[in-house]
Structures are given as C-alpha cells and as structure tokens.
Amino acid sequence: MRISTNLFHSQGLNSIQNHQQNVLDAQLQLSTGKKINAPSDDPVGLSQVHALNRTMNTIDQYAENGAYAKNQLAQEETAITDSIESLQRVRELSIQMLNGTYSAENRQQTAEEIDQIIKQQLSMMNYRNSDGELLFAGNSVNQQAAFIEDPNNPGYYAYIGSPQGVAAAATPEQAAEYNLANYGARFVQIGFDDDNRLGADDQGDAARVRITDNGGKVFQVDGNSTPAGVDANILNSLIVLRDSLLAGDPPPEAVVNDIDSSLDQLNTVRAEIGGRQNRIETQYNAGESFKLSLEERRMELEETDVVQGVTDLTKSQNALQMAQQVFTKVNGMSLFDYLR
Template sequence: MRLSTNLIFSLQMQSISKSQSAWLASGMQVSTGKRVTKPSDDPIAASQALNILQTQTKDAQYAMAQSFAGQSLSNEENALGNVSDNLQSALTHIIYGTTGTLNDDDRAVIATQLQNIRDQLVNLANTQDSNGRYIFAGYKTQQPPFVSGDDGVTYQGGDQAITQQVDAQRTMTIGHPGDSVFMSHTGNAIPEPDGSASETNVFTLLDEAITALKTPQGGQGDEALKQFEETMGKVNRGLHNSLNNVLSVRSEIGTQLAELDTLGDQRQNRQVILSDQLSQLTDIDITESISRYVMQQTALQASYKTFSQITQLSLFQLNR
C-alpha cells in the first residue's frame, strides 16, 4: 500500500480532530458537572433521567396545588372558627333568655345581642379570600352567597363543592358550599319532639328567637308563655344541630390540612430520592473527569507537536 503525503496529512488531521473533540467533551463535562449533557452521551441514562425530570415537574405542579388547597382550607377553617364561637354565644343567650325571672326589657336586650350575632354570622358566611372570592359560594365565587331580604337570609351560591387534585391519586374538597355549612345538619341531628326534622337554616332559627324575645310576655297568659318556650326550645335544638354540623365540617378540614402536611413531607422525601438518582445517572466523578481532561489535553498537545514536525519534513530530509 502506498502512503501518499495527502493520505498521511489527512489521517493525522482526523486523529487531531478526534482528540480535540474528546478533549472539548471532557471540558464540557468538567464545566457543567454533568456526564450526560445530550442523549447521545448515554442513551439509557438520558432516558431514565428524562423520566425523573418529568416526575419532578409533576411534583412541582402538585406542590403548587397543595399550597393553594392549604390556603383555601385555612381561610375556611378560620371563618368557621368564628362561626363556632358565635353559635356557642347564641346558645348561651338562648338558654339565658328562657329564664323565668326575666322581664320584657331583659329579653329585648338579649334579642339585640342575638341580632348582632346573626349579623356577624351573615358577614362570616360572605367571607372573601385575599383575591375577593367568596369562600362559601361553591363555584359562584364572584357574588355574595347569602342575601338578606324580607323573607330572611337566602342562599344564592353554587351547590357543588370546590375540589382540587393535590396528588396523583388524591382529590379533596377545598371549598364547601354555604348551604352545606349554614343550612344543613349532620345525620345524627336532634329531631323535634314530634319526630319531625329540626330547622336547618341557622339564620331562620335566630330570626325566630329574636322575634320571640322581642314579643312582650307580661299579661299575655299561659298560652303565650307556652308558645314562647316551644319556640326557644326549637331554636335551642336547631342551633345545637347547626353547631354540630359546623364542627363536623371543621373536623373534615382539619383532617385534610393534616393530610396536606403528610403529602408535602412525602413529596419532599421523594424529591431527595429523585435528585440522588438523577445525580447518579448524569453527574460526573469530578476527580476522574479532571484526570481524563488533563490526559486528553496532554495527548492533544503531543499530536499538535507531532503533526507540526511531520509537516516540516521533506524527501531530502528523510533520505539523510
């Protein structure tokens, strides 16, 4: 086989180009700290790394969803805590209002106090979050869910609870419609003496109590007193049922907030594991990589020197 000058030159250039490419690749790995910077570096590792990155992206999305859910549930829990306090205060006034030693003026004072509680409950039922959305309106978050009119307080919000997917296999309620909170009872609600269901509308109950307390009892006879006691007894039972319902909703919210904490801890632990796996797949061994970089640099410099010397040779020099 004849080795022409052009062939020798071409082979030497290819060798230098290959060495230079390897050296630049090593330099890229050292500078980035990554062994796999493109799929061709290690197709299997690159594929596995892509799956891990996709999982991390989904986890980041669920982290945002969990944060939003936590804020919504915390807003609702805060409002319902105040609702519970007001209902307990109303029950105290109802019990005190049925005391036989009170006169009409005393009962009128209690009626005024119950009116204030009722107004506070309406305000709490129309609580808005930091974005101006009504938290007890279901999906109709842009308008007040509870409206006071001649017929009392009516609900005009949505009838579906707001839900949020907070993990791959978990969707939870993060916004209860107002009618399920202020106009509903639990399954074990106390019935009326005749076996009928108790009044569920907490505002209607308070209105009945306020009207009864404002009605003068002096000189009205036993029938009026009996009617007053029956009304106050009905309101007492109804408010107890309403309070139990609110406490039941609060218990559900508390359970979900605890679950969000657990999901957050699990996600953080999973992120640690995934980050370690990704590092093992794509990161370099810094000591080994620097050593290889230096060796390739030395080899490349030697190739440059050899090529330079060969190109300066002539036929006369080779024949000496």
C-alpha cells in the first residue's frame, strides 16, 4: 500500500467532517424532536410513519362521521319522542270519548284538539334535519315531503314510497324517485370494516350506521281503522278519529288499536335509534384506543429520546474534539516522521 503525507491529511479531514456531521445530526434531532428529518435518515421508518399517520387521520375522520351521525340521530329521536307524546295524548282523549257520559258537543270540541295534533304529527313525519334532508323518507331525502296529500283519497295522506304515494307522482321520473323511499337510507362510515367501503345498507355491520329511516315502516299501523285503499299510517288513523268525533260519534275501537300499535312501533324505533347511538360510541372508543397504540408506535419510530439525544450529541462532540486534536498533530508530521 502506498502511503503519503496527503493520505494522513485526507483521512484526518474526513474524520473531522464525519464527526461534524454527526454533531449536526444530533443537534437537528434535538431541535426538531424527531429522529427522522429527511428520507435518507430512515427510509423504511419514514414509510411506516406515513402509513401510521394515514391510519390515524382515517380514525379521526370516522370520529367526525360518528359525531355527525349522533347529531342526526338525536334529531330523529326528538321527532319520534314528540310523536309518542302526541299519540299518548290522543290515546287518553280517545279513551275518554268512549265514555258514554260525554256528549256529541264534547266530542266535537275534542276533535279540534285532535286536529291540532294531526298538524303537529304531519310536521314530525315530514321532519327535516339540519342539512334540510327528510329524516323519514328512506333514500328520497330531497323530496318535498315524506308524506303527501293523497289525490286519489282526498283528505288523507300517503307515504311517498307507498303504492298510493307512487301513484300520486306527476311523472314517471318522479314516481321512480318516490319509489326510492323504500330502498336504502342515508348511511355513514364510523369505523374500519372488511373492505373499508360504504355499502347500500349496514347489513348488521357495526362500522356503518343509518341516519335516516323509512317513514312507511316507522309510522305504519295495522290499518283496521282506515278506509280501503288508504295508506295505513298513523296520520290517517288520526284523521278517521277526528272525523268520527266531529260527527259526534265515539272513537272507533279500531282507531284505538291502531294508536296502540303505532306507539309500540315508535317505541321500538326509538330503542333502535338508541342502539345506533351506542354503536357510534363503541366505535369511537375503539378507534381512540387503536389510535393511541398507533401513536405510541409512531413516537418510537419518529420522535427523539431527549436523554439519548443529549448523550449522542455529547459523544459526537467529544469525538469531534479528539479528531481535531489528532488532526492538528498529524498535520504537522511528514512521511519521514511516520517512517521513523
């Protein structure tokens, strides 16, 4: 091997430059708090950090989706609760009016209160959320109403997805839109699932939650009190009750039965809404726990241990100082000194 004075000089200079770079790297890690400040620092580690960040961002988006869904479900729960309270009042009045001590005039006066409840109930059944979408129109959330006047049965109302509602459409296109009220609903993704895609319905998947409902099912009754061909919903049963009282007659027993069946159905829907809200909370807690473990892993990969960083900086500074001292001595030597 050929040895020259330049070799001593180059080796010493390279050593100093390497130690200087080590000092700069240690100082940068301490100042930024990160071990990875450039792709070249740790290409594999940086790729893992990016993947972890993407996953945590997705979890945050699911949490936002869940908050939105809870808000929508709270509005639906309010509408259902108001309907239940109104129907409970109607039931009390109906049972009262069955008593033979009440006159035709008393029943007509009660019919006025029933008429006000009908208007309130219609408003609840056509309730819109904060985005202006119908809560009880299945997947037809942007229609004028979920329950419309039935032109073929004047004085009564039909769910837009019912045969009576579809028949009331002005055009075939509108009929197709009305028919969508029976299919699907509004869903949001609140967690990871098998394919991480939103489907047509939740299919029992806890990762998806429904935020609108099919009004035809929510407000459906047995229909024993309504005339033939009229949509069997609670609103029409109330209309039959009102008209009977206006005529001075006692309430038909079938109306009371329909009110009872509607109350059972609405309470079932309200309980199911509570179940959806619980699913959202469960998914949120699971997401936060998962995100915590991901954050710990990201910190291991990316963030600097301050104590270790200070130790590494001190070692690099000492090594640099020693390299500089050695270089100073070696720089003053010649090849003859080396041979001697």
